[in-house]
Amino acid sequence: MNTIPYMTQQSQPRIGILGGGQLGRMIIQEALSYNIDIHILDPDPRAPCHQIASSFQCGNITDYHTVIAFGTDKDILSVEIENVNIEALETLQQQGKKIFPQPNILRIIKDKGLQKQFLVEHNFPTAPFVLVNNREDIQQQCAFLPAVNKVRTGGFDGRGVAILHSANDLSQAFDSPGILEKWIPFTKELSVIVARNQDKQTATFPVVECEFNSSSNLVELLFSPADISQEIERQAQEIAVKIIESLDMNGLLAVEFFLTNDNQLLVNEIAPRPHNSGHHTIECNYTSQFGQYLRSILNLPLGSTDTILPGVMINLVGEPQHSGQVNIVGINEAMQQKGVFVHLYGKNETKPNRKMGHITVMHENIQEAKRIARKLMQTVKVIAK
Amino acid sequence: MNTIPYMTQQSQPRIGILGGGQLGRMIIQEALSYNIDIHILDPDPRAPCHQIASSFQCGNITDYHTVIAFGTDKDILSVEIENVNIEALETLQQQGKKIFPQPNILRIIKDKGLQKQFLVEHNFPTAPFVLVNNREDIQQQCAFLPAVNKVRTGGFDGRGVAILHSANDLSQAFDSPGILEKWIPFTKELSVIVARNQDKQTATFPVVECEFNSSSNLVELLFSPADISQEIERQAQEIAVKIIESLDMNGLLAVEFFLTNDNQLLVNEIAPRPHNSGHHTIECNYTSQFGQYLRSILNLPLGSTDTILPGVMINLVGEPQHSGQVNIVGINEAMQQKGVFVHLYGKNETKPNRKMGHITVMHENIQEAKRIARKLMQTVKVIAK
Numbered sequence: 001m002n003t004i005p006y007m008t009q010q011s012q013p014r015i016g017i018l019g020g021g022q023l024g025r026m027i028i029q030e031a032l033s034y035n036i037d038i039h040i041l042d043p044d045p046r047a048p049c050h051q052i053a054s055s056f057q058c059g060n061i062t063d064y065h066t067v068i069a070f071g072t073d074k075d076i077l078s079v080e081i082e083n084v085n086i087e088a089l090e091t092l093q094q095q096g097k098k099i100f101p102q103p104n105i106l107r108i109i110k111d112k113g114l115q116k117q118f119l120v121e122h123n124f125p126t127a128p129f130v131l132v133n134n135r136e137d138i139q140q141q142c143a144f145l146p147a148v149n150k151v152r153t154g155g156f157d158g159r160g161v162a163i164l165h166s167a168n169d170l171s172q173a174f175d176s177p178g179i180l181e182k183w184i185p186f187t188k189e190l191s192v193i194v195a196r197n198q199d200k201q202t203a204t205f206p207v208v209e210c211e212f213n214s215s216s217n218l219v220e221l222l223f224s225p226a227d228i229s230q231e232i233e234r235q236a237q238e239i240a241v242k243i244i245e246s247l248d249m250n251g252l253l254a255v256e257f258f259l260t261n262d263n264q265l266l267v268n269e270i271a272p273r274p275h276n277s278g279h280h281t282i283e284c285n286y287t288s289q290f291g292q293y294l295r296s297i298l299n300l301p302l303g304s305t306d307t308i309l310p311g312v313m314i315n316l317v318g319e320p321q322h323s324g325q326v327n328i329v330g331i332n333e334a335m336q337q338k339g340v341f342v343h344l345y346g347k348n349e350t351k352p353n354r355k356m357g358h359i360t361v362m363h364e365n366i367q368e369a370k371r372i373a374r375k376l377m378q379t380v381k382v383i384a385k
Numbered sequence: 386m387n388t389i390p391y392m393t394q395q396s397q398p399r400i401g402i403l404g405g406g407q408l409g410r411m412i413i414q415e416a417l418s419y420n421i422d423i424h425i426l427d428p429d430p431r432a433p434c435h436q437i438a439s440s441f442q443c444g445n446i447t448d449y450h451t452v453i454a455f456g457t458d459k460d461i462l463s464v465e466i467e468n469v470n471i472e473a474l475e476t477l478q479q480q481g482k483k484i485f486p487q488p489n490i491l492r493i494i495k496d497k498g499l500q501k502q503f504l505v506e507h508n509f510p511t512a513p514f515v516l517v518n519n520r521e522d523i524q525q526q527c528a529f530l531p532a533v534n535k536v537r538t539g540g541f542d543g544r545g546v547a548i549l550h551s552a553n554d555l556s557q558a559f560d561s562p563g564i565l566e567k568w569i570p571f572t573k574e575l576s577v578i579v580a581r582n583q584d585k586q587t588a589t590f591p592v593v594e595c596e597f598n599s600s601s602n603l604v605e606l607l608f609s610p611a612d613i614s615q616e617i618e619r620q621a622q623e624i625a626v627k628i629i630e631s632l633d634m635n636g637l638l639a640v641e642f643f644l645t646n647d648n649q650l651l652v653n654e655i656a657p658r659p660h661n662s663g664h665h666t667i668e669c670n671y672t673s674q675f676g677q678y679l680r681s682i683l684n685l686p687l688g689s690t691d692t693i694l695p696g697v698m699i700n701l702v703g704e705p706q707h708s709g710q711v712n713i714v715g716i717n718e719a720m721q722q723k724g725v726f727v728h729l730y731g732k733n734e735t736k737p738n739r740k741m742g743h744i745t746v747m748h749e750n751i752q753e754a755k756r757i758a759r760k761l762m763q764t765v766k767v768i769a770k
Contacts, residue, residue, distance in 0.1 A: 052417065332685070
């Protein structure tokens with residue numbers, strides 16, 4: 001196990017993260033409390049991390065040579081997004097760098113076909129699926145519908161996902177390598193975040209419940225704790241631990257589930273990094289997902305994931321038909337309320353469905369937190385000036 | 386009242402803070418969640434803010450021309466330390482800049498003689514005092530002993546304070562302009578932090594109890610809530626509000642009290658900025674003192690100061706006889722415990738009694754938090770490598 005003192009300035013390992021969006025920003029906000037320097041590579045010169053990273057390098061995270069150059073003077077490399085150049089990370093790993101999550105795991109997870117195959121091969125409960133290469137393949141699989149069509153790589157933040165109820169929806173299918181996943185009716189979408197360090201210590205956060213916006217496919221509201229039985233809570237946490245152990249992964253893993261009408265858990269997707277379903281942990285849990293992420297990649301002792309108080313998280317995304325300089329309506333009224341925590345991501349330009357920030361509502365009574373959150377959803381809007 | 390949207394990048398006021406130490410660092414950590422840019426002036430190129438400020442200018446905060454130059458392109462100026470060039474702030478105020486706290490208030494508070502006169506003139510309860518110019522003056526006042534001798538300006542973090550029990554202690558008196566404050570036995574030292582914005586809205590944090598290290602005169606442990614009666618709680622908060630209103634101050638004010646053996650509150654000192662007695666609010670209160678400070682100087686609605694859970698704060702200061710590259714012993718064990726929050730200030734070099742960080746212990750039961758904290762005080766030590 002490592003210790004914080006080994007991370008004091010001169011002797012601390014140089015840590016580089018590929019991607020400098022809001023996840024990187026919240027990682028850095030947490031890292032500041034531990035004197036941990038974080039170096040960032042991101043293609044956007046105005047990325048949310050650009051001003052607060054120990055160093056910020058502007059460059060393409062999917063380009064082999066750019067990632068190699070960024071990694072050369074680092075000791076530990078990590079990611080806040082899966083769509084990175086994995087070959088470069090493998091080369092850096094061979095050179096003795098520590099890469100968490102490990103490149104072979106990123107390779108599996110970033111490809112939704114390989115991810116599904118991994119889950120099936122390891123007997124994790126998940127909806128049946130078939131691999132498809134293009135729209136023609138999907139047409140051959142009409143008997144498999146209703147199904148969800150996902151692109152194998154590059155989908156993000158709700159993009160690259162289409163629900164095909166019947167052959168009538170085929171025009172919405174992606175004409176590119178993807179998967180067709182059997183559509184199984186469910187009552188809830190759940191998520192568990194699990195961490196694992198090099199000492200093989202694991203820790204799971206309590207299960208949360210996600211409410212998605214049906215048009216954008218983005219998490220709109222998140223409830224912690226989820227309104228589920230203790231048995232489902234236990235099962236979901238157990239599956240999450242088994243997945244991170246099967247992957248032999250070091251880092252933070254989010255496991256999204258469907259809870260079916262007959263009370264079965266099906267793994268939907270996994271993500272090897274801090275996750276949108278864990279933002280409430282900043283206030284609501286003894287350790288935040290960002291602190292836990294740092295502990296996991298630095299082999300520090302994992303922190304308590306216990307809940308301090310229940311909470312509801314609202315994603316602040318750009319309103320449809322609004323592009324340009326951001327203006328957040330109603331934020332003032334939100335800030336006046338006890339237990340309302342505003343987090344903006346340092347982005348100046350809004351676009352439809354762009355994640356601009358989030359709000360956490362913390363309250364002793366989850367029902368009351370939900371009531372406040374649903375009201376804030378009506379009043380707080382991200383528009384253009 | 387202002388709103389957050391008006392603070393989005395292009396149209397936000399340019400905010401400059403004199404001083405870039407740990408208070409500035411924690412202000413910036415909070416400001417990041419609101420997309421608020423903070424520009425810093427500090428003489429130390431490696432000050433805790435140097436890497437995370439929107440811009441960091443290295444310069445002398447007590448030099449008139451340096452402060453004027455720093456302030457020229459700012460709209461709002463503030464301080465995280467009192468010992469700044471007030472004439473420059475007055476000039477900038479005349480030029481139309483907003484200065485919070487206002488320069489005339491800084492002038493009163495930074496001089497402990499003027500500060501005591503203000504308290505006495507406004508009938509706030511405080512120990513009797515006399516002004517002295519040098520050690521000879523103090524010798525004339527032997528009848529006034531036992532007393533506390535404080536230098537009028539420049540004292541900080543426990544420096545510039547001597548307790549003179551009798552004429553035998555005169556060698557420890559300061560041979561410079563100061564005050565002699567009657568030594569009155571007390572049972573507790575308390576502190577209240579109060580905020581006030583331009584709309585004259587005020588909000589007080591719950592009263593906390595401070596335990597000082599008798600040799601360094603630094604806060605060693607802080608308990609929230611204080612173990613006092615509701616009536617004392619009410620009185621202390623009322624006095625704090627009356628002081629900030631009497632000063633007509635906008636910003637954050639810490640009011641330190643003695644609670645005498647006969648249960649009277651005496652104002653000890655006031656500080657017009659975030660304060661060491663408020664660090665626990667980061668985790669333990671719905672709004673942190675740093676968030677409240679930002680709201681107060683930007684005329685945003687003040688946040689709820691209610692307690693989430695009780696807490697104890699431990700200052701991590703450099704051990705005596707240790708100077709050099711920092712090494713924090715025992716931090717690993719501390720981080721393993723539920724409810725233990727570590728905050729390091731990004732300082733690489735430790736010196737005896739230098740404030741290097743703090744730890745907050747949060748627990749439903751304040752007695753249990755005290756037990757954990759007293760144990761951590763034995764195990765966590767800031768030494769040199």
